[in-house]
Amino acid sequence: MRISPANTQRIMVVALWTLAAMTVFTLLFILGYVLYHGLPHVTWSFLTESPRRMGKEGGIFPMIVGTAMVAGLAVLIAGPIGVATAIYLTEYTREGKITAIIRFGADCLAGIPSIIFGLFGFVFFVITLGMGLSVMAGALTLAIMVLPTIIRTSEEAIRAVPRSFSDVSMGLGATRWQTVTRVVLRSASPGIVTGIVLSIGRCISETAALMLTAGSALRMPHSALDSCRTLALHFYTLMREGISPAHAWATASVLIVVILLINLVAYWLMRRFVARTV
Amino acid sequence: MSEPQLQSDPPAGQQGLLPKIAIRNFSARFGQSQVLTGINLEVHACERLAIIGPASSGKTTLLRSLNRLNDLNATFAHDGEILLDGQDIYGDSMDVPTLRRRVGMVYAVPIPLPWSIYDNIAYGLRLAGIKGRSEISVRVESSLRNAVLWDEIKDRLRMPAMNLSGGQQQRLCMARVLALEPEVLVLDEPCSGLDPISTAKIEQALAELKDRYSVVLVTNNTKQAARASDRTAFFLMGELVEVGLTGQVFTAPRHERTGQYITGHFG
Numbered sequence: 001m002r003i004s005p006a007n008t009q010r011i012m013v014v015a016l017w018t019l020a021a022m023t024v025f026t027l028l029f030i031l032g033y034v035l036y037h038g039l040p041h042v043t044w045s046f047l048t049e050s051p052r053r054m055g056k057e058g059g060i061f062p063m064i065v066g067t068a069m070v071a072g073l074a075v076l077i078a079g080p081i082g083v084a085t086a087i088y089l090t091e092y093t094r095e096g097k098i099t100a101i102i103r104f105g106a107d108c109l110a111g112i113p114s115i116i117f118g119l120f121g122f123v124f125f126v127i128t129l130g131m132g133l134s135v136m137a138g139a140l141t142l143a144i145m146v147l148p149t150i151i152r153t154s155e156e157a158i159r160a161v162p163r164s165f166s167d168v169s170m171g172l173g174a175t176r177w178q179t180v181t182r183v184v185l186r187s188a189s190p191g192i193v194t195g196i197v198l199s200i201g202r203c204i205s206e207t208a209a210l211m212l213t214a215g216s217a218l219r220m221p222h223s224a225l226d227s228c229r230t231l232a233l234h235f236y237t238l239m240r241e242g243i244s245p246a247h248a249w250a251t252a253s254v255l256i257v258v259i260l261l262i263n264l265v266a267y268w269l270m271r272r273f274v275a276r277t278v
Numbered sequence: 279m280s281e282p283q284l285q286s287d288p289p290a291g292q293q294g295l296l297p298k299i300a301i302r303n304f305s306a307r308f309g310q311s312q313v314l315t316g317i318n319l320e321v322h323a324c325e326r327l328a329i330i331g332p333a334s335s336g337k338t339t340l341l342r343s344l345n346r347l348n349d350l351n352a353t354f355a356h357d358g359e360i361l362l363d364g365q366d367i368y369g370d371s372m373d374v375p376t377l378r379r380r381v382g383m384v385y386a387v388p389i390p391l392p393w394s395i396y397d398n399i400a401y402g403l404r405l406a407g408i409k410g411r412s413e414i415s416v417r418v419e420s421s422l423r424n425a426v427l428w429d430e431i432k433d434r435l436r437m438p439a440m441n442l443s444g445g446q447q448q449r450l451c452m453a454r455v456l457a458l459e460p461e462v463l464v465l466d467e468p469c470s471g472l473d474p475i476s477t478a479k480i481e482q483a484l485a486e487l488k489d490r491y492s493v494v495l496v497t498n499n500t501k502q503a504a505r506a507s508d509r510t511a512f513f514l515m516g517e518l519v520e521v522g523l524t525g526q527v528f529t530a531p532r533h534e535r536t537g538q539y540i541t542g543h544f545g
Contacts, residue, residue: 162389164385164389165389165391165392167350168451169391169401170378171345171347171382172379172382172405172458173375173376173405173406174375174405183391187392
């Protein structure tokens with residue numbers, strides 16, 4: 001039996017709509033579930049106090065600071081290296097063996113489970129370089145982890161800038177570097193910023209790689225060489241060791257809201273930027 | 279095909295002067311494919327030279343060799359020399375950004391940068407080291423006037439250049455180059471995608487500029503070459519077939535192929 005084209009059309013519209021709706025529903029359900037269980041426990045003192053009795057009481061202020069330090073440092077390290085690599089790959093070299101090797105390496109790096117990065121970070125940064133369990137060791141580990149994302153998204157963004165813009169810029173007497181900074185990066189920046197924001201999100205939500213590198217100290221980190229516990233790891237510990245499910249959900253709520261805020265700010269920045277230049 | 283004696287005399291009053299551009303036995307190739315072979319051609323000060331010829335005859339490659347834009351293609355290689363005021367542009371002492379400011383180029387397709395009209399023109403000026411806002415403003419206005427665009431957009435300088443019509447965009451691209459006060463203006467089929475009115479405005483601009491610049495105009499439109507040039511060079515398959523005063527090339531071409539092309543028998 002054959003189904004008429006008009007009917008396949010109807011069936012597919014319904015099927016695609018259902019699948020899309022499932023995606024949105026799942027997302028909203030998870031968000032709602034976490035916020036429903038967590039938000040009632042998120043109070044001002046929860047956000048601003050240090051944890052007491054292993055996190056059963058008190059707040060999560062040191063975790064917020066630790067998360068910001070680790071994620072911020074990781075992106076500060078990986079961002080410039082990643083964007084520079086992307087510029088090199090797209091503007092300063094011809095396609096060949098070297099570019100293929102760099103890309104293959106980046107892709108492999110992207111596929112490695114984060115616990116492996118954690119193990120590497122533990123052996124190399126924590127032990128060999130003697131950093132100990134610290135913000136720095138965690139940030140460096142995360143930097144390596146998010147580097148491929150930043151390279152690839154920046155590369156795509158730069159490639160999306162028409163070649164003819166470079167021709168015009170050079171034709172007007174710009175050097176390659178002036179062209180890269182004033183024309184190419186300027187046009188590519190929304191894409192590059194998106195990649196970096198995604199990376200910040202990944203850093204904030206990373207757990208496994210930090211367990212072995214940043215540690216799980218409850219006290220406030222005062223320098224990059226102090227150990228710290230990030231929000232995601234705090235959630236994991238509270239839940240896993242059954243310390244306080246209520247505080248665990250509250251921590252998760254804060255985590256989700258922070259990531260949401262970062263995305264919103266990034267979109268706002270991007271739209272503002274695009275509106276100004278185009 | 280391109281014997282030196284085919285070079286016509288320069289326009290009256292120019293004799294004895296160094297040519298603005300002297301192309302000497304210039305050949306170019308991309309990888310294995312030979313695009314230009316043994317070109318000898320001169321462009322004099324304040325003359326308008328049209329280059330005509332069918333597709334893939336090497337016209338664009340020649341233009342892009344004049345400001346070394348072909349260098350951006352890693353497979354490009356050349357022989358022979360191109361002299362600008364007697365200086366070899368492919369020589370070590372030639373500063374390429376300066377060369378590109380002296381030999382300004384307008385492309386076949388208008389390519390505004392994704393900024394405002396004002397910034398499109400100010401960009402090249404800032405690259406040239408001009409910092410003063412007032413000087414930039416003055417030069418933005420004068421270049422837009424020279425490109426016959428000012429009256430249409432003078433109230434909308436902050437508008438995105440992408441919002442202009444195709445013909446306006448092309449005149450903006452011309453203004454962008456004129457703002458740098460180049461010595462030679464090279465145009466690569468600048469009217470290929472434009473309506474007759476925009477084409478007329480660009481030709482008007484070229485006519486008004488002829489006293490100040492040497493103009494090299496590549497065109498597919500033989501009528502345009504006849505209207506807007508002093509001399510015309512005919513290229514075929516990467517070789518210069520003949521060059522002469524435009525009137526002479528169009529009425530009494532020395533070569534059979536030239537006549538056939540002009541009258542539309544091929545190409």
